[in-house]
Amino acid sequence: MTSADTVAEGLNCTTALVLQTAHGGRLFFKGVRHTDEAGMAALHCEERINSTVGGISPAIRYRFDAAGWAALAFVYIDGRHADLGPGSTDLPAVAATMQRMHDLRIPDFPIPQFADRLMKFCSPGDAEHLAGDHLLHTDTNPHNIVIDNRGGDAYVVDWAMPAIGPSWVDPAYTAVRLMECGQSPADALAWLDGFTSWRQASECAVRVFVEATCRHWVATVGDRGAEPSNTRFRHLLDYDRTATARRSASQRRLQQPL
Secondary structure: OOEEEEOOOOOOOOEEEEEEEOOOEEEEEEEEEOOOHHHHHHHHHHHHHOOOOEOOEOOEEEEEEEOOEEEEEEEOOOEEEOOOOOOOOOHHHHHHHHHHHOOOOOOOOOOOEHHHHOHHHOOOOOHHHHOOOEEEOOOOOHHHEEEEOOOOOEEEOOOOOOEEEOOOHHHHHHHHHHHHOOOOHHHHHHHHOOOHHHHOOOHHHHHHHHHHHHHHHHHHHHHHHHHHHHHHHHHHHHOOHHHHHHHHHHHHHHHOOO
C-alpha cells in the first residue's frame, strides 16, 4: 500500500478508506470491530452476497480478519454518488441498473423476507401482499449508488440489508428518494413508470407497502419527524394504474399487424 484516504460519508461500517496499492491499483476498504455485532452481521452479509450481485456492485478482492477487526477490500469504482435531483443525467443509468437487478438470482443462504420486515406494521392478512421472489437492496439512497466517471454506468453498493420480495420495491424506494432530492412527485412517478414491474404491481400491494412504511416511520421518529418522508411515500398512491393500463392496451393495438 502506498497511500490511504479516509471516506467519511454514507457508509455502513466503522472505517472506510480508499487504498492505493503498489501493484493492484486502488481498492475500497471497509471494516468493523468484532465487538460491533450489527456491523459484523452487515459485513458478513455483504461478503456472502457479493458473488450474486457481480456487475451490479463492485467485486470483493480481499478479506481481512485480525486484531479484533474484520474488513473487506472491494474493486474501486472511480466515480461519484448519483445525482437524483431535477435535471440529473444520471437517471437513465440508475434505471438501467435497477432493471438488471430484477434478474438477480436468489443467493444460496438465508435472506429475510421483505414482508416479514414490515409485518408488525401491517393490518392482519396484509403482509402477504408483499410476498415476492426477487432479491432487493432496500436502501437505494444516493450514497449507495455510484456513477462510474469513465462509462457513466451506475453501481449499487452496500448490500447490508437485502430482502426477498416484489421486484417493484427497489424502484419505488428510489422514486421516493428522487422526491427527497427535489424531484416533483409527477416527475418521480414518470421515472417509475418506466419499470414494467411497477406498472404491473397491484394497487393493493402498493397501498400495503406505503401504509406499513408510514407506520414504521411514525414508530421510529414520531408523527412530526415522519411526516416529510411519509408524504413522499403517499405520493406513490397517486400513480394512475387505470391510465397506464389504457395506454398499454393502445400500444398493443398499434403494434398489431394490419
